[in-house]
Amino acid sequence: MLGFLIQRLLQAVAVMVVISVLVFVGVFAIGNPIDVLIAPDATQDIRLDTIRRYGFDQPLWKQYLNFAASLVQGDFGRSFVFNMPVLQLILSRLPATLELTLVAVIGATIIGVPLGMYAGYRPNAVSSRAIMGLSVLGFSLPTFWIGILFIMGFAVELGWLPAGGRGDTVEVWGIQWSVLTLNGWSHLVLPALTLSLFRMALMIRMARAGMREAMLSDYVRFARAQGISDSKVIFGHVLKNISIPLVTVFGLELAATMAFAVVTETIFSWPGLGKLIIDSIQSLDRPVMVAYLMLVAFLFIMINFSVDIAYAALDPRVRSGRT
């Protein structure tokens, strides 16, 4: 197990280095940041001075090394637009995104898995077909369109829920949370539902496929032959067996959902990271873009890593390398 752990850890570090190079070079190609930093009527001296101060006169590989060195020390540089440390900026926006993502993914799991299991248990029932129809819709509708429909229906026509913003927040450990107030929830429901519909469709499909396969397997037939009730078979045996792929999807989707939150946050003007990255792309705020992409990459790698470890813990065959 220890060897496995070290091997995966080394892999993760290598991938992180490769991504940091790609991100740096990629973002470097966007526009000329000097135009954002200096007023157009600045003198040549100020121009050159600024270029030197930000290190733009150095060759690309040197800039990368400087960037990597400060990155290791936890310094992501300063935002060109907000003129504050990027790390601080991102950390101030992170809770809103985290909150939205967690509510969306947990909601999708709590609703999607039972629905999918039911659809797999009774594959031909009308209700199961309706559930699968719902999942096709969840897959097909682009996120932004779902959001628009929700705003249109619940905010404009019915006027039940607000169309944007975060609502009242409560401060816990210096961080603002919307999930702790009723008003915050009323702001959270629509964006979270928008974000979760695709994940829910995925969970439904996975749970249904796993359930169908499991119900035909020998262990279920045996358990049934012993006279154990269906509910005991399903919740005692089947759930455990279909949970491995579901755990993987849950973990992977957590990170993917954070990335997709870009769209949802823009529609509902949710003040999270996604809105920040769209704004910074439009204003060529390089340090913010680099830091955001590195953060997302880091999250992805960490989650992949944890899923690998969880897999190894759940499935002894993976641990010993016998796949």
Added chain:
Amino acid sequence: MRRDASPFLRFWIEFAENRLALLALGVVILVVGAALMAPLFTPQDPYDIGKLVLGDARRPPGHVGSGGYVHLLGTDAQGRDLWSAILYGLRISIQIGITAGAVAFIVGGSLGAIAAFAGGRTEALIMRFIDLQLSFPAILLALVISAILGQGKWQLTVALVASQYAYFARTAHGAAVAERAKEYIEAALSTPLSSRVVVFRHILPNCMPPLIVVATVQIANAISLEATLSFLGLGLPVTHPSLGTLIANGFQYMMSGRYWISIYPGIALIVLILAVNLVSDQIRDQLNPRLQR
């Protein structure tokens, strides 16, 4: 079913058994046809800025504008006839979706097949990179690339290809590895055929069924991704609105009850994506050997 029927005919007969898929195919053909022949069915060229009258802007459906004809679906913020703008927008969406899908198909398919054929280090390197990319959400990659390249049709296509070719490569690789181990490839390799011929004339054609399935899914995805990027302001410019741009432009007027600017282009988009998905579902079921009776 007749036994002497050609494979294509047999495929078609089986396809036609699913009424929903048949209906969806009809919708796809109708929408694509209408979009291709857009100038014939539309009263206005929405890209001709000289013809746009600002006095006609944001009029509800049924309004008779200064052009003397009825705006069936109303007008947008620039005074465009929405019905015309939707058909022209569909044209762009379909064009980009198919181009991106086809290029991603060719690039990804070849890359996957070459990796499987080459084996060893080349394979490990290519597939590592592709796995790495697949673990990253496509939308984020497309977002960053279109931010780097800027607005425009081909920039958008490049961004879509870059974020989608990996799916084709993964699928082609999986299929090609299975084909590579078969005897006919061994036989082909024992003849003095160049490896290029073996890869592209022998291996790749046999990897087609799964690749076609991925292609149908990815074309729908490309259309949806294009709309999303345009909605976020990173896709196509306002002067040549795609469906996503139209929806984005109408979004700000929705709060004041002018629903039609966003809703109608959105409905067109959904109908197209849903129909393509239903068709691809049926094709997937038919091409999946595990579901064969």
